[in-house]
Every structure is written in C-alpha cells, then in structure tokens.
Amino acid sequence: MAKPNKKSPTKTIDIFCKRCNAPLFKYRKGGKGALVKCFKERIVEDATTTPCYCPQCEQPFARDTLVRGTPAYKFIGGKVWFK
Template identity: 65%
Template sequence: MAKPNPKGPSSSVAISCARCRAPLYRYRKGGKGALVKCFKARISVDHTEVPGVCPGCGGQFARETLIRGMPAFKIIGGKVRVQ
C-alpha cells in the first residue's frame, strides 16, 4: 500500500476533547469525512503530555498504532471534537 503524504494538506483543524474541551492537536486533515485517525507526521501542534490521553480530564481519546506503515493515532469514536 502507498504511504500517506507526510506534508499533507495545507488547511488544518483544531482537535479538542469532547468532554472537557481542552485543546489536543492542531492537525493537517485532508477531505471532508469524520476524523478516524491522525498520522503523527501531520500533527503540527501537540498539547498532550501523554500520547492519546487528554491533559484536561485524563480520559483516553486515542490509541497508538501503525497505519500503512506510518505511526498514527486511532481516534476512539465520540471522544474528540473537530473545529
């Protein structure tokens, strides 16, 4: 399978926790679909101390995994908001 383009799209979105609304990431997302995964290479600003855990409420919002050979976060459904 082809690897995703690490540079990715130029537009970025703000990702925050759905429970406490603490900022989590600034992410260069492509397409109009729902946020299912975040490639680590496309995260421009990271507000988390522990990967996949919200700094505000301490809830887990993602799991670390490899997708198409690249490290990524698999987002747990309903745990994040995209603006």
C-alpha cells in the same frame, strides 16, 4: 499498501476533547471525511502531555498504532471533535 500523501495538506483543524473541551492537537487534515485517525507527521501543535490521554480530564481519546506503515493515533469513537 499506499503511504499517506507526501505533500501535507495546507488546511489545519483544531482537535478538542469531547468531555472537557481541552485542546489536543492542531492537525493538517486532508479531505472532507470524518476524523478517524491522525498521522503523527501531520500534527502541527501537540497540547497533550501523555500520548493518547487528555491533559485535563486524563481520559484516553486514541490508540497508538501503525496505519499503512506510518505511526498514527486512531481515535476512539465519540471522544474528540474538531473545527
């Protein structure tokens, strides 16, 4: 399977917890599609203390997984939003 693009996208987005609006990540997202996964190598700033758990409400928002052989977080539906 194909790896994610080597050249990282330039557009960054802010990812927040849907429940308490706590900032989670600043992420380099490519394309216009929905936010389904987040490659760890594209995370610019990480505000979480425990991986996959919100730092304020401590609810899980993602699962640690491998996508196309690259470490990533796969988001649980409806747990995060971005702008």
